[in-house]
């Protein structure tokens with residue numbers, strides 16, 4: 001009986017030593033720059049660029065910031081320190097554990113959350129701000145999902161663009177405190193509302209073509225056809241047609257605002273009558289399938 005008790009105690013002691021060693025090892029985990037990641041290696045964004053990225057997105061306590069591939073958690077923690085709710089999605093479990101420890105050290109565990117997950121399989125539709133430091137190919141792969149986010153969602157990417165979706169703003173930091181290396185430029189976009197199609201206004205028909213945030217088209221009033229050029233910033237629309245400047249807000253299939261011409265400001269509103277449905281690139285066949293289909297709304 002006594003021998004059995006000693007054996008059991010020895011076993012318990014060994015198990016607790018193994019567990020303690022595991023904990024020490026986890027707490028000592030030190031990532032190294034360039035270490036493998038699922039789809040992209042780990043290179044941290046330098047703190048000055050993290051700050052700049054959050055400045056560009058104008059992060060406030062009202063925001064929900066999601067960092068795709070969150071590394072050691074620095075962007076999430078910085079956003080949380082600004083009072084925002086923030087989530088890091090990271091594939092590497094050691095990095096997730098490290099991020100949680102870093103958030104605890106900075107006293108922001110209530111605002112900074114981390115999830116061990118594949119960013120391609122994660123839902124980030126609730127974010128008001130998305131930050132990322134991935135790769136051009138990954139940005140492009142994520143682009144359709146990003147363009148489907150709520151109009152007005154802000155996106156900031158360290159170093160990598162969105163191909164032909166031109167950034168609304170670009171900024172470069174020249175840090176004296178740390179070496180940002182070649183990764184010192186951030187690109188910023190605002191997800192535009194979808195307005196492509198034909199709209200009716202009391203004064204005529206507005207036909208809009210949309211290339212991301214840029215719009216062009218025509219405004220037909222009777223026999224007059226005025227060229228239209230403008231830009232979207234989230235759900236805010238600005239365009240000129242002839243010598244009239246329109247500003248307004250898009251709300252699904254309606255938009256309204258004010259029009260200015262020769263110092264006179266008048267209200268305007270428009271209703272979508274026909275939306276142009278774009279076939280997503282991955283669904284475009286190599287056959288004679290048209291790139292666009294007109295669908296009556």
Ligand SMILES: C[S@@+](CC[C@H](N)C(=O)[O-])C[C@H]1O[C@@H](n2cnc3c(N)ncnc32)[C@H](O)[C@@H]1O
Pocket residue numbers: 036037038039040041042043044045067068069070071072073074075089090091092095117118119120132133134158
């Ligand atoms: C270049 S680092 C950027 C880290 C952090 N966002 C920053 O700016 O400091 C990219 C991170 O994405 C993670 N990652 C790679 N593929 C991923 C995937 N499919 N899902 C989630 N995280 C991923 C890597 O482990 C790495 O930590």
